[in-house]
Amino acid sequence: MKNSSATKTITINRRELLALGGAALGSPVLSRAFTQTNPFPQAPSLEVTRQGNVVEATLTSAPANLNINGKNAQLMTYNSSLPGSVLRVHEGDTVRLTYTNNLKEVSNLHLHGLHISPKVDQPMLEVKNAESHVYGFELPKGSSGTYWYHPHVHGNVATQMAAGLVGAMIVSGPLDAMPELRDAEEQVLVLKDLALVDGKPKEHDMMDWMNGQEGSLMLVNGAFKPTLRAAKATLRLRIINASNARYYNLKLESHPFYLIATDGGFIEKPVALESLLLAPGERAEVLVQLTSEGRFKLQNLPYNRGIMKMGGMSGMGNMSGMGGMTGSSETQPTTLMTVIAPSNPKPLALPSSLLPVEKLDLSRTVVTRRIEFSEQMMQAKFYLNQKSFDPNRVDFQGKLGTLEIWELHNKSDMDHPFHLHSYPFQVIDRNGKPEPYRAWKDVVNLKKNDLVRIAVPLRDFTGMTVYHCHVVEHEDRGMMGTLQVND
Ligand SMILES: [Cu+2]
Structure with a gap:
């Protein structure tokens, strides 16, 4: 939230209340004072300029002092708020998002979940202090949904996100009018x-x-x-x-x-x-x-989620804090x-149907890949196919316009959420059990021993992108690979 009066709480003690007189007890103002100490902050919208379907907006990452739960916190923020303001755009929009980095370290923006070119949403891009970068892209038809943005410079993701660098992105579409x-x-x-x-x-x-x-x-x-x-x-x-x-x-x-x-x-x-x-x-x-x-x-x-507990950790290094x-x-x-709930609530009927989700023809699959998740817990090292991330290594080469099946196998002791950039996928099955409904995903959780199969259509864009664990510490510690999509 903004560092403003938004977090101000109304407090009143019993004596003050009695001094106000018993008649006031039932007044809505006072009951609100008691029940609404922390009002729900609506996520503010990012200011945009719109001309037809061309939308421009700016995001700046910078250190900021915010009031968090009544106390000052020295965070990193987008446009001085936590979370960053909501970027609201529409299917078919052409977006020009200018990102400026006023942090003292390199960063960038990842437009998490959007089906846009890896040449735009470049995971390896580094935007240095006081530099700007323009992300220009078009939002595909049928992409309405809830997305978000956060930094993606390998090695800096966990600390920058932990300091507050996250924000929402909403793509609206025709179905929202129902x-x-x-x-x-x-x-x-x-x-x-x-x-x-x-x-x-x-x-x-x-x-x-x-x-x-x-x-x-x-x-x-x-x-x-x-x-x-x-x-x-x-x-x-x-x-x-x-x-x-x-x-x-x-x-x-x-x-x-x-x-x-x-x-x-x-x-x-x-x-x-x-x-x-x-x-x-x-x-x-x-x-x-x-x-x-x-x-x-x-x-x-x-x-x-199978995390390591303190008890089993005697002899580990720095455990302070x-x-x-x-x-x-x-x-x-x-x-x-x-x-x-509002008084006398009368909810709307549920929609009987929403949007058809494309059924992918798995018989057209051209390649089946396998990714094994493993870890060396005591060194906090995390691997995909026994390898630590190397930005100069191409792990997978795919062909534009083809369908692939990826088998994700978690051979470690804890859950890992798998994420692929730029190319949304559908989960086919989990340990042989088909998914209960069809859906487009960009993150799928893998429990210990899970074997999850996903269908990945490599559509519309060539370029180099990444897939990784979205426990961002694991990503920073090596649990990431590269996908090169060629013509
Ligand atoms: Cu992980």
Whole structure:
């Protein structure tokens, strides 16, 4: 959130309240003072200039002091806010995004999830201090959905994201006009945890590099446990896991989620879910039907991703600063935010169908590749096919316009979320079990021993890009490979 009065809380103690007189007790103003100490901050929109379908915007990464949960924090931000402002664009738009780096270290932008050329979304590009780079691209038809942006310079990703460099990107499209979606209350939820020590991002220690760093401040749009007073009885939540390593296993009290979109946009019809697991980098859009008045907690349920625990770590190097600051893998549900339903809520009907998702013809597959995930935990080294990332090595060469199957095999002891840039894929099956619905994805989680098969159409763009684990510490420590797509 902006460093403004947005985080100001209204506090009033019992004596002051009594002094105001008993008659005031039931007044809406006072009850709000008690229930809404941290208002839900709407993710601000990035200012854009639009001429027809040409959109221009600027993003600047720089150090900034922000008020996080009532305390000053020295972070790295896009345009001085946490999260960065939402870039809102439309299918078919031509976007000209000028990125300026005012950090004292190299950075760049990754436009996570967009099907755009790797020559634009260049993972190896380095934008130095005080330099700018223009990202120019066109948003393909059918790409409406929830995306995000973050840095991608190998070796700097984990520390820069841990310092706050994340932001949302929303591509709208024709389907958003259907009444069941248009008339819902849309909210963007950027889930970003922070590990702060003395108001600064905690320095990564060995455990952080091994497990990926989790922060005990689990923020929603930069706010700690905010309260959303819903104006409408149907919510459309666009949820982004923008955390370095934390998994979110979400549940809203007394309400199922109706999944309508995954990483790459709409699915064919809503799918009811009791809980929703989002690995780092993943997104989902869900509808929530608030059918009764009340306050409902959005909780993060415990999820075991197989991380190394302190107990087994005697004799390790620098373990300082662990304690409460690295709140990893909670064993109890944690409240992320609270939703207050409107009075006399009458939710909209669910859409009966959304968007057809292309059925890929797997008989046309030209190559089947295999990627094995492994780790040397004690050295915090992570490998794909026994190799550490080398930007000068081409790991896979693909042919433009062909369909590939990739077999992702997790032979390590912890979960790894696999991410491929520029080319969205579909999950075919997991350990031989077909996926329950068709969806475009750019992140898929691999549990220990999982063998997940994905179908990867190499469409529209040639160039060199990367695939990697989206626990960004693992990416920085080698768990990344290169894909060269040729004519
Ligand atoms: Cu990983």
